[in-house]
Every structure is written in structure tokens, then in C-alpha cells.
Amino acid sequence: MRKIGYVFALIFVLMSSFVLADISLSEPEEVYNLGDKLYINADGLRGAEIGNLNVNLVCGNRTVNLVRWPASDFSVEEDQAYSTSKVLVSEDLEITNLTEILGDCQIILLLGGQTASTELFTISNEVFVSASTDKMNYDPGEGILVSVDATKANGYLLNGFVDVIGASSFSKAVGDGFVSETFSMHETVEAGIYSLGIRVYDVGSGGVLNEGFANISFSINQVVSSVVVSLSDVEAVPGENFTIGVEVFDQSGKEIVGTVSAKILSPESEEIEIMIPTGGFSTFDFPINASAGSWKVIAMFDGIGEERDFEMIKSSRMEFNISESMLEIMCVGNWECNGSVDVQIGEESRRLELKMDKGEVRKFSLRAPQGEYDVVVSEGENSINQQVLLTGNAISVRDFEEEGIFRVYFVVWIFLIVILGVAGIILFMNSRKTKMFKGGGDGKVISPAYKSVSSVKSKAVSKTHGLDVKNYNYEDKTVVDLTKSGIGGAESTLVLKGEKHLSAIVALSVRNARTMGNHAKDVLIKTVEETKEFKGLVDLREDYIFIVFSPLVTKTYKNEVLASKTGIKILRGLKDYNKKFKDKIEFNLGVHTGELVASKVGGKLKYTGLGNTISLAKRIADSDVGKLLVSDDVRKRMLRELKVVKAKEIGKSQTYEVSEVVDREANAAKLKNLLKRMD
Secondary structure, three states, rough: HHHHHHHHHHHHHHHHHHOOOEEEOOOOOOEEEOEEEEEEEEOOOOOOOOOOOOEEEEEEEEEEEEEEEEEEOOOOOEEEEEEEEEOOHHHHHHHHHHHHOEEEEEEEEEEEEEEEEOOEEEEEEEEEEEEOOOEEEEEEEEEEEEEEEEEEEOEOOEEEEEEEEOOOOEEHHHEEEEEEEEEEEOOOOOOOEEEEEEOOOOEEEOOEEEEEEEEEEEEEOOOOOEEEEEEEOOOEEOEEEEEEEEEEOOOOOOEEOOEEEEEEEEOOEEEEEEEEOOOEEEEOOOOOOOOOEEEEEEEOOEEEEEEEEEEEEEOOEEEEEEEOOOOEEEEOOOEEEEEEEEEEEEEEEEEEEEOOOOOOOEEEEEOOOEEEEEEEEEOEEEEEEEEEEOOOOOOOOEEHHHOOOHHHHHHHHHHHHHHHHHHHHHHHHHHHHHOOOOOOOOOOOOHHHHHHHHHHHHHHHHHHHHOOOOOOOOOOOOOOOOOHOOOOOEEEEOOOOOOEEEEEEEEEEEEEOOOOOOHHHHHHHHHHOOHHHOOEEEEEEEOEEEEEEOOOHHHOOOHHHHHHHHHHHHHHHHHHHHHOOOOOOOEEEEEEEEEEEEEEEEEEEEEOOOOOHHHHHHHHHHOOOEEEEEEEEHHOOOOOOOOEEEEEEEEEEEEEEEEEEHHHHHHHHHHHHHHHHHH
């Protein structure tokens, strides 16, 4: 029995020299990058007489031996520990292609017939790169700041290098995962989108270990660099058209599409504003009396402009008109008329030597023995031929002023004297009849016929107003007499001699004008008065207030802008009042633009509307309550300034409700001031 025990003990000792009892391997990190150090720690190792300790790195189908150690170097009687490390580079792993170990890997330890292994971990050569610019859009020549962040797959910041290609090229070192660089594009670079290709990497003795890539883009703005103005001629002729062309180029010489605001300045600095499409032309008709001298064209686009000069030549001519026996000679043009006018009546001629100021009108009386004559009036190439019935003792052409108004209108004066005499006799006879009646309550007797009329009138008044005859007042004090407010300045009348211009009208309809209290009337007048800054002139008509914007007064052709600003100011003022007080002002506002014939007479603008200029503005004002409505013509001219929604259609005309009028000039000024402060 003792021998059998010795045998079993010997077998146990021999077997224990080959057994790997309780071996444990330390678990690696989840992710390693090439170049990282891989630590290997094993416990519970016991030696053996034969064999080796092998520690292998197994990545897919590729196995790399990390450690080979004789098993006999370990104790067979007690557990031992073993530690080593390997750097994941070609030299340490003794492999030439590091890409073979990328991916999921495992460490496997072999000792005798036993094995131990770790969990799967990842070996990577990736670098996560994020890149950005300090903004998205840049002007040519402006500094562009690029920032790059680089983190390896193992979570550690990269220390390496960055190469940038594309819109710009540069290389720099990356420290602690960050690098930045400022560069700029050339000042003549084309506008558009540009990109940068970014490569970030680190290196070992064998070359690149880890790398990552990123792409970013940015935009170069199109910036106006020049405005080129072309003129049809260096001289302009009054009464004839004149063509202005405009081209706008960006920093790279490419043409910019848009609309240019141009001003034509007279020698007296009066402005005419026109809009010209870039690359196109605008033809402008100068009035016949356009001032002679040096004129300017100033074209502006996004703060860049050009100025060109041209000369308005001196031009004048005489025009003739014959009405009955009156010859009217007008000096038309921008300069004085000085010359001879031949007047032929029948077979006889008379010559007039005239010197007239521009715009002057002279009148002459034509006389001849009674009969019908061919009258020919000529001056150079300009002439008129007309058959005229004349009377008189002899053929003559006399200045109307020298002949005297009484002599010319002798028959008219006689007729007026007769009319006045008859009227005087009638008044005298009526006054005598009146004295024949004596008084009612105070002893006077009233004619029965008059008494009957008075009775009927009193009954009618009592029925209409609910008043007795004694207390009745013929003055209706509920009517708003705005003509006493002093805010007039325009008058709608027939204008025969005036200038035709595109103008704008604000129509303010006051529906309860006859029932408003005094405070509401005062607020209404004050609100209209506060719009004087926009240079509109007020025409008061019953329950309507018309505010007229004519280039004769405003000195601009953008009168729809002034009218819209006036309308929005009145709208807000009256709405604020209606929120606070019970005595409401029931109103509505309409704005339209169209042609008016106007003239300034004695400090007042007299005007005649053409087409539906006045009537449509009035109909728009009547179409709703408490709103500011504009016609489609106004909306089209102010697409960038008005915020609108569709409203009613009036006939074939679409209207729009205005919620806001954008002040582009004020916004541009604010931006300019802000940029100055930033500089």
C-alpha cells in the first residue's frame, strides 16, 4: 500500500509541472492607437521541464508573437507573475506592415498545454478631426481663421502635424490636439464657395502611424469694386431724350446683376432720381426748359459710385398760337429768344423784332379791313398758317399791352356796364317794395306770401331737426370744418398750364366727421399736421383729407415712399388715440400713385388728376376701416420697403394692407455708424 501511495504522489508531482493553475491575464484598454504601449501582466505561472511560455497578439488571421520564454525558467513549486510591455510599432513587434494588426485583437498566453486569453480590444490608426472657420462668409482679402481639433481613437489628444490643401495650403505642428492658422484670399478672387482639405497625423521611425481627415468650406462674398456710367453724348438737348447706361463689376471683374440708383443733378442742384438695371440703359426725356449749363449723373450701388458730367446746351424757339384776332408768341426753351418774327396778313407783311426771356409770352392784336385772311407767322423754320376773320380800319399788328385792355375789349366793357346797370335798377326796385311791408310783433305787417313761405320752412326745419322755430340754428356745428385748421396747401382745380409728373396721393376718409367731439377733431388735425416733415400738401374736402406729394414740392420722384411713411404715421397716431378715448375716429387710409398736372400759384399747389389717380385713392380709402391700404402700383414700386398682405379688389385693381414701412435709408445709416464704431 505504501508503494502505491508513492506512485500516486510521483504522478501528481509530474503532472503539476505541466499544469497552468489559476493563470490570470490583466485586461487591456478597450482601444489602442499605433504607437501606444501595450502592457501584459500574468499571474499564477508555474514552470515546467520542457516547453515555452508564449504570449501572442492575435488580430483576425494574423498572429504576432510578443514573448517566447523557456518554461523551465519558472518555479514548479509556487505561482509566479510575469510582466512585459510592447510598443505598437514595427520595430517592437518585428513586423513590417502595421495595418495587419488593425481591428479587433486578443492576447493569448500559452504555457505547456494550457492557455489564457484577454477580452477583445481594438487597435486603430484613426484620428478624429474637427475643423471650423470663425464665420461662413468673407470679403476678398479678409482674414480667415481656421481651427483644427485632433483626438486619437484612444481618446488622447494628438501631437503631430497638419497639412492643408485647397483654397489655401499650409503645414503646421499640432500640439495637444489643437492648431489654428489665419490666411486670406486674394482681393480679386471670384465670389463663390471654397473648400479646404485637412489631414492630421503623427509619425514614428517607420513613417506615419495615425492619421485623420476633414473638409470644410466657406464663401467669398461678391463685393462691388467699380460702377461704370456711360452717356449717350457729352451734350444734351432740352426737350429731347438722353440715355444713361450703368455697369457694376465685382472684385474679380464679373458683372453684378441688380438695380442702380442714379441721380441727375441740374446746375441749381435740383435732383431727378431714376433706377437703372445693371448692364442696361435708361432713357430720360429732359423738359424743354431744362437749365443750360453743366449737369451731373451720380450712380450708386452698395456705397460705390461714379460721377459723370455732361452739358445741357442753350436752346430756345418761338411758338405761335392764333385765337380769333389774337396772336400769342411764346419763348420756349431754356434760354432767351432774340430774333425777327414775320407776320403776313393777306398780301401784306409786318416784321416784329423781339427779345423775350425764357417762358415769356407776348400777345399781339391782329387788325385788317373786315374779312377772312390767310395769316402766316414764321420765325426761321418754325411757322403757323391759319385763316382768321379780322376787323379793323387797316392791316396792323399791335402789342396787346400797348393797345390797352379797354380798347381791345371795348364791346365786353359795354356789355358789363349794361348788366351792372340793370342789376342796380332791380335792386333799387326790390328795396322800395320791402319798405312797403310793416311789422308783425312790433307793429310791422308782413306780406302774406312771405308769411306762408316762412311757415312752411319752419315746419320743415322742425321735422328735420326736432327743434322749434325759435331755437333753430341754421349753422350745423357738428360738421368738421377742417379748412379753419390752417393745414391746407393744395387745391384740386383745373390746371391748364402746369407740369405733368408722377405723384402720390394719401386719401384719409373720416366716416364720423360730422359726429366727432372737439377733442377728436383736434387730434385728427394735429396728427395730419405732424406729417409735414414728408413735404405733403393738404387738400381738405368735406369728409376727406387728401395729402398730395408732387415733385414740384418734394423735389424727388420717390413720392410713393413719402406717401407710405405719411400713411403709416397717421395710422399709428389715430390708432393710439382710439385705444385711449371713447370718442373714436372712424377712418381709413388709401395710397395711390399716378400722374398729376400741377403748378405752384401764390404758395399753393394747384393740381388736376389724370386718369384715376384721385378717384382710386378715394375708393381705396372708402373700402375698409382702420387700415392703411395701398394700390398695386405703390406696392410694385416699394417691394423692398413695404410689408403687406392682400386686401380687397376694387374693380380690377388689387389693394394691399400695409403693416410696416421699412426705412432703408435709416437702416443703412445705422449700419454705417455701427461699422464705424467697430473700426
